[in-house]
Amino acid sequence: MDAQLEQARNRVRLPTKLDEGEVCHFRLSEFESPSGAVCIQPSVLVSLELVRHDLCQQCHDEVEILVNSGTRTDEDNERLAEKYGWVDDGGWVSHTSKHLLRNGACAVDIRARLKRRRSFQPDFNRSIPLKDLALFARQRFDWVKEYPTHVHCDNRDGGQKVTRYRSAS
Ligand SMILES: [Zn+2]
Numbered sequence: 001m002d003a004q005l006e007q008a009r010n011r012v013r014l015p016t017k018l019d020e021g022e023v024c025h026f027r028l029s030e031f032e033s034p035s036g037a038v039c040i041q042p043s044v045l046v047s048l049e050l051v052r053h054d055l056c057q058q059c060h061d062e063v064e065i066l067v068n069s070g071t072r073t074d075e076d077n078e079r080l081a082e083k084y085g086w087v088d089d090g091g092w093v094s095h096t097s098k099h100l101l102r103n104g105a106c107a108v109d110i111r112a113r114l115k116r117r118r119s120f121q122p123d124f125n126r127s128i129p130l131k132d133l134a135l136f137a138r139q140r141f142d143w144v145k146e147y148p149t150h151v152h153c154d155n156r157d158g159g160q161k162v163t164r165y166r167s168a169s
Contacts, residue, residue, distance in 0.1 A: 010038055016045045023049050031070030031108070034079070038071045039105035043159025047140040048108065050165065051153075054136050055112055055128060062115040063128065068150045069109040072099040092147060098154040107154035109147075110137070140165075 010029035015022050026048060032038040048065055055063040072080070077097055085091020098107035112128040134146040140161050141153040155162070 009036070014040070014045055016042070016049055018046070018049055018053065020053070023053070025049060025052055025064070026067070030067040033071045033073055033076045035073050035076055037073050037076075037101060039101055040070065041104065041106045041155060041159065043155045043162045044106055044108060044153075046162045046165075047137075047153065047155060047159060048110070050140040050162070051110075051133075051136050052112075054139065055133070058136070059114065059128070063112055064115045066111045066113065067108055068111060069099060070107075071101060071105045072097060073101060098143075098156050104156075106156060106159075107152060109150040109152050111150055 010027070010032055012028040013024050014026045014028055015024040017023075026045065028038055028040070031040045052063055052065050055065075069080075077093060077095075077100060081091065081093040084093050087094045096103060099105060099109075110133065111130070112133050113126040114128070117126065130146050130148075130151055134144055134151045137144045137151055137153045142155045142157040142160055143153070145152045
């Protein structure tokens with residue numbers, strides 16, 4: 001593919017509605033698999049925006065959520081398993097991963113950090129500790145697991161916490 005075309009591919013902003021109004025902090029390309037496939041559940045986007053919103057409030061500062069991995073094809077999953085091992089063998093990658101298109105592609109692996117760079121602070125201080133991120137994510141996603149490098153979040157039950165948020169408001 002033409003390099004320029006490839007760069008532009010899926011750079012579409014994804015607005016979503018919260019009680020506080022419409023927000024838009026993610027692009028479709030962030031959820032793309034290495035092979036270029038992308039699929040995102042609306043509830044996942046709402047959960048992500050809610051986690052970001054909660055963290056901004058907690059930190060009294062703007063927080064950005066970084067998506068390490070979103071959609072996966074079976075080939076993507078197998079490639080990852082070669083690197084990180086299958087869950088059955090004590091690794092990280094599941095044969096029934098919720099990242100997979102055939103399982104609804106309702107999962108994201110994320111990290112978070114303060115958006116603003118402060119000259120007097122070392123860069124690593126911008127990161128939100130994964131255990132804190134996991135704590136907040138558990139309020140907004142159906143299923144959350146903390147790994148050494150990211151937090152896995154998915155809405156395997158259809159995004160029940162998002163539905164509850166909607167009906168409570
Ligand atoms: Zn994951």
